[in-house]
Amino acid sequence: MCPPRPRTTTAFGALAQATVVVLLAALGFLGVGAGPAAAADGSWAVRTASNDFGSGRQNYSYTLDPGGQLKDGIVIVNDGTTPLHLAVYAADAFTAEGGRLDLVTKDTKSTKVGAWVHTDRPDVTVRPGESVEVPFTVALPDNAAPGEYMGGIVTSLTQAGEADRWRGIRIRLRVGGELKPRLSVEDLYVRYSGTPNPFGKGDATVSYTIHNTGNAILTARQAVSISGPFEGLGVHAGRIDDSPQLLPGDTWKVSVPVRGVAPALRLTGTVTLIPLLTDAAGSVAPLAVVETATHAWTIPWALLLLLVVLCGLVVAGLTFRRRRRQAKLREDARVQAM
The missing domain is CATH 1.20.5 (Single alpha-helices involved in coiled-coils or other helix-helix interfaces)
Incomplete structure (x- = not known):
C-alpha cells in the first residue's frame, strides 16, 4: 500500500484555511497541503466539466468495459491575483491511516486509475480570475480486470520552500464484468486480561483484520461476541463503528474490548461482518453475513489459587x-x- 501524501488534508473532507478558498466540500479527494498558510495569489478551485455526462457533478463516476475509452474534463478556477502554474495528473487511491481515502503522490507509480486516465497536458497556467478546462481521457487496457476502482484527477501547486498544495476530484470507475464482492476476517485473536476476584469477571480484547478479497468497494458492519463452553456465558461487545470504505485488496485492523467476561477455561471469540455495497447512485445493499470464530484458553488463576488454599x-x-x-x-x- 502506498504511503499517504505528505501533509495533505483528509481525502473526503474540506479544508478551511484563512487564506485558501475551500473547494466544494461535497467533493471527494479535495486536498490542500497543510503547510504554511497560502497567500491570496495561491488560491484556486476545481470542478467537473459540464458536458454529456452532466453539469454540477460532485465527482466522476464511470462504467466502462475493458478496452473502452471516454473523454471528460476538469475545470480549474484561479481565485487569486496572480497567474497560477499547476501540474495536472491522475493518481490511484488508497485507504490511508484513520480510514480516509487518499491519493498517491505524483512520484509514486499508479497502476490502475492513475495509469488509465491521461490528461491532455501535464500542466496548465491559469490567469487570475479566469478558468481553464483541461480535457482527459479514460482508456482501459483490453485485459483490465472487472471490478471497482478509485482514483482521482489532481491539480498541484509547487512553490519554493513549501510543500505541495493540491486539489483533486474523485474518480470512481466500474470495469465491466462479474462483480465479486467479498470480505474475510483474518488474524483473529482473543486476549483475556483476567480478574483478581476468584468469582468475578474480567475483560477481553478481540483483534482481527478485515480484508477486502473481492473486486468491489465495500464497507463492513461489525459485531463481536465471546462465549464460554457450550456457547454459555455469552457476552457481546458494545456498538462498533462500520469500517471505512475498503478498496479491493485493502485491509483494516480492528481491536474491540469486551467487558464482563467470565474466565470459563475455553472462550470462543466470534466476529460477524455484514458487507455493505454502495452503488454509484448511493444505494446501500447488505450482502451475505461473514462469520469467523477462534478459541482461547483462559486459566482462572485466582479461583485456582483459592482452591489450592x-x-x-x-x-x-x-x-x-x-x-x-x-x-x-x-x-x-x-x-x-x-
Missing part, C-alpha cells in the same frame, strides 16, 4: 486430626502399660 487447609486439618488421634492412641497405650 482450601485444599491445603483441608489437608492440614486432616493431617492435624490424624496426628492428634495417633498421639491419643500412644498416650492410651502408655497408660495401659503402666
Whole structure:
C-alpha cells in the first residue's frame, strides 16, 4: 500500500484555511497541503466539466468495459491575483491511516486509475480570475480486470520552500464484468486480561483484520461476541463503528474490548461482518453475513489459587486430626502399660 501524501488534508473532507478558498466540500479527494498558510495569489478551485455526462457533478463516476475509452474534463478556477502554474495528473487511491481515502503522490507509480486516465497536458497556467478546462481521457487496457476502482484527477501547486498544495476530484470507475464482492476476517485473536476476584469477571480484547478479497468497494458492519463452553456465558461487545470504505485488496485492523467476561477455561471469540455495497447512485445493499470464530484458553488463576488454599487447609486439618488421634492412641497405650 502506498504511503499517504505528505501533509495533505483528509481525502473526503474540506479544508478551511484563512487564506485558501475551500473547494466544494461535497467533493471527494479535495486536498490542500497543510503547510504554511497560502497567500491570496495561491488560491484556486476545481470542478467537473459540464458536458454529456452532466453539469454540477460532485465527482466522476464511470462504467466502462475493458478496452473502452471516454473523454471528460476538469475545470480549474484561479481565485487569486496572480497567474497560477499547476501540474495536472491522475493518481490511484488508497485507504490511508484513520480510514480516509487518499491519493498517491505524483512520484509514486499508479497502476490502475492513475495509469488509465491521461490528461491532455501535464500542466496548465491559469490567469487570475479566469478558468481553464483541461480535457482527459479514460482508456482501459483490453485485459483490465472487472471490478471497482478509485482514483482521482489532481491539480498541484509547487512553490519554493513549501510543500505541495493540491486539489483533486474523485474518480470512481466500474470495469465491466462479474462483480465479486467479498470480505474475510483474518488474524483473529482473543486476549483475556483476567480478574483478581476468584468469582468475578474480567475483560477481553478481540483483534482481527478485515480484508477486502473481492473486486468491489465495500464497507463492513461489525459485531463481536465471546462465549464460554457450550456457547454459555455469552457476552457481546458494545456498538462498533462500520469500517471505512475498503478498496479491493485493502485491509483494516480492528481491536474491540469486551467487558464482563467470565474466565470459563475455553472462550470462543466470534466476529460477524455484514458487507455493505454502495452503488454509484448511493444505494446501500447488505450482502451475505461473514462469520469467523477462534478459541482461547483462559486459566482462572485466582479461583485456582483459592482452591489450592482450601485444599491445603483441608489437608492440614486432616493431617492435624490424624496426628492428634495417633498421639491419643500412644498416650492410651502408655497408660495401659503402666
